[in-house]
Amino acid sequence: MDKKVSFDEERCKGCELCIEACPKGIIHLADHFNSKGFHPAAVTDEEQAKCTTCLLCARMCPDTVIEIFRPERVAR
Amino acid sequence: MAEQILMKGNEAVAEAAIRAGCRFFAGYPITPQNEIPEYMARKLFEVGGTFIQAESEVSAINMVYGGAGTGTRSMTSSSSPGISLKQEGISYIAGAELPALVVNMVRAGPGLGGIQPAQGDWFQATKGGGHGDYRLLVFVPASVQEAIDLVGQAFELAEHYRNPVMILGDAVLGQMMEPVVLPEPVDLAKLPQKSWATTGTGGTRKPNVVNSLYLDAELCEKHNFKLQEKYRQMTEREVRFEELNMDDAEIVLTAYGTSARVAISAMKRARSEGLKVGMIRPITAWPFPYEPFRKASERVRAFLDVEMSAGQMIEDVRLAVQDRAPIFFYNRMGGMVPTPKAVLEELHKIDHSLKRDKLGGRLGV
Amino acid sequence: MSVKVFERPKALSSVIFHYCPGCTHGIIHRLVAEAIDEFGVQGKTIGVASVGCSVLAYNYFNVDFQQAAHGRAPAVATGIKRCLPDRTVFTYQGDGDLASIGTAEIVHAAMRGENITVIFVNNAIYGMTGGQMAPTTLLGQNTTTSPGGRKPERAGRPIRMSEMLSQLEGPAYIARVSTHNAAQVARAKQAVKKAFQAQVDKKGFSMVEVLSTCPTNWGMTPNEALKWLEENMLPVYPLGEFKTEPGLPGPSAAKTTVPTREVKTD
Structure with a gap:
């Protein structure tokens, strides 16, 4: 399945605003560091399915880390 | 032959600026330069330009x-206290390498001082004024016609060097009327x-940034070296001065702007009374014409510096002359203008003291 | 297959912001860039950066920029806009810049109705210089120059720029918005767009005051700072539109000023 929310880890400063904003509580800080020494925000592959693409995390992100993808409706 | 008309200094400066292509003027009222913004308010919109009366000199610059x-x-004009307020912006304009013309019709200081002519802003104009290592190209016209001619050059050179240029006049230059010939207007399209x-x-190039901030010290130093190289070029190419009766001069008068006009009158009378008086008149205050002073100091008996200040240009004269000849000083301050008669008396005094000197007139050698 | 529904606006460069983690400057930059994208004016926009944390804003926007002296951005923007009236000109200023050292410039740009857009970031403190008191600092708020909290008898009371400026006839649009949650950010976006709309429609001066946080100098985590903003700044700095000229999109409930009568001159 395609990712609904993706994080540009190198831009992330681990500020956690997205974590607070996410109504589903699926965002966490990864264990690893990015090159600036921050734990970047992440969503596990399993949790991606819970994302409703509500955009709240992306709206609150001060560093334009987050991109959101919405599944396209299949034409009938 | 272009028509000769009678024009007031301030208005002539404004008209010359419009003809030189000035299309943006921001200023703030202060005596004795108000005719410049007033003229701009009447005329600048007619040529598609904009005039703004700003809320302060700080805002105007x-x-x-x-x-x-x-x-x-773009240009602004003001007088001494207002120019003090503009120093922040002038430093930024120099730092960001923008071309602009700043006119200072100097009045007496310090503080609120007075509204009569003075020359107490030489240090401010030539030694910095604002913060940081920058220079202005500073013109010191002595007549309305010269002011007109220098305004045209000021815009050209400001753009050539991408550096602010100052016209340093005073209340006499701004307020007097003289016959002048105006230049043809510049074709902006060319x-x-x-x-x-x-x-x-326009979506076609990378963004341009007008900026004077270099947080990286190495880059800031590099930027400063680049500025200094421009100033070095100016000192090589842009020095302007006038020499009068220097061939056989024994005493050299020096003065700029209004005091130069007085000095020239004194020189003429001195000549008619048998004194061999010449004159060096700086037209650029910065870069200062050190060379003609140095050359003259090899052979003349003395210098007489006449200023409407406590003695500011004289420091540059001393740098040029050093101890090769005595430098005498005559000044008036606070809005008082020296008279040719008083300067003539000084010349006679100097001549007398030189004749008394056993060394044959080479004092201090 | 899926479609991208949120990405970095084109008017932002790829340079990573120097702002501290969780600083809402980044959100506000993005909102401005989104507005520039949506109006399609990137190629004709000129920004003016001020002095403060956003001094380096020119690195972050893909548009021409001028960097102004402290407080002078509205004057610089005035010069730009008067010379190039068909360009979109905005300033991006903090509260030290706009509400302290630059009060003359902002008041008179607003008075003249300069057709520029001002983004005014109010975080109640001087961030760049290390957390000194701003004119917007709240009573009792601890800063390095109001140790023990701002006391009115020593340092006066917080200044409300939006309310002040909305008394003038020049402004077409003045609003105060906040960044303390995603819903407010969405509202802030609408206000920023409306401000740019006012400029595009040549209606005059527009300003959006954006309440913002400074986690570092407030001494809080970014999320704590958002809560602090909501609890402490909103009562002092109420959100809303203070001035809306008729003709701007959206509800125009806010008051307009009565135009002064012209005197006859010969």
Whole structure:
């Protein structure tokens, strides 16, 4: 399945605003560091399915880390 | 032959600026330069330009920064206390390498001082004024016609060097009327494109940034070296001065602007009374014409510096002359203008003291 | 297959912001860039950066920029706009810059109705210089120059720029918005767009005051700072539109000023 929310880890400063904003509580800080020494925000592959693409995390992100993808409706 | 007309100094400066392509003027009222913004308020819109009466001199110079940053020929004018307020913006304009014209019709200081002519802003104009290592090209016209001619050159050179240029006049220059010939207006369409100007990228180029901030010390030093190289070029190419009766001069008068006019009258009378008096008149205050002073100091008996200040230009004269000849000083201050008669008396006194000197007139050698 | 529904606006460069983690400057930059994208004016926009944390804003926007002296951005923007009236010109200023050292410039740009857009970031403190008191600092708020909290007898009371400026006739649009949650950010976006709309429609001066946080100098985590903003700044700095000229999109409930009568001159 395609990712609904993706994080540009190198831009992330681990500020956690997205974590607070996410109504589903699926965002966490990864264990690893990015090159600036921050734990970047992440969503596990399993949790991606819970994302409703509500955009709240992306709206609150001060560093334009987050991109959101919405599944396209299949034409009938 | 172009028509000769009678014009007041301040208005002539304004008209010359419009003819030189100035299309943006921001100013603030202060005596004795008000005719410049008033003239601009009447005339600038007629040629498609903009005049703004700013809320302060501080704001006016920053409007000029913004206007100059778009590549528009921009200027402001003021008088001493107002020029003090503009120093912040002048430093930024120099730092951001923008072309602009600043006119200072100097009045007496310090503080509120007075509204009569003075020359107490030489240090401010030539030694910095604002913060940091920058220079202005500073013209010191002695007549209305010369002011007109220098305004035209000021815009050209400001753009050539991407550096602010100052016209340093005083209340006499601004307020007196003289017959002048105005130049033909510059064709704005023929001016070179300014690739650095912030006009919007148009989606076709990388953004231009007008800026004087270099947080990286190495880059800031590099920027400063680049500025200094421009100033070095100015000192090589832009020094202007006038020499009068220097061939056989024994005493050299020096003065600029209004005091130069007085000195010239004194020189003429001195000549008619048998004194061999010549004159060096700086036209650029910065870069200062050190060379003619140095040359003259090899052979003349003395210098007489006449200023409407406590003695500011005399420091540059001393740098040039050093101890090769005595430098005498005559001044008036606070808005008082020296008379030719008083200067003539000084010349006689100097002549007398030199004749008494056993060394044959080479004092201090 | 899926479609991208949120990405970095084109008017932002790829340079990573120097702002501290969780600083809402980044959100506000993005909102401005989104507005520039949506109006399609990137190629004809000129920004003016001020002095403060956003001094380096020119690195972050893909548009021409001028960097102004402290407080002077509205004067610089005036110069730009008067020379290039068909360009979109905005300033991006903090509260030290706009509400302290630059009060003359902002008041008179607003008075003249300069057709520029001002983004005014109010975080109640001087961030760049290390957390000194701003004119917007709240009573009792601890800063390095109001140790023990701002006391009115020593340092006066917080200044409300939006309310002040909305008394003038020049402004077409003045609003105060906040960044303390995603819903407010969405509202802030609408206000920023409306401000740019006012400029595009040549209606005059527009300003959006954006309540913002300074986690570092407030001494809080970014999320704590958002809560602090909501609990402490909103009562002092109420959100809303203070001035809306008729003709701007959206509800125009806010008051307009009565135009002054012109005197006859010969």
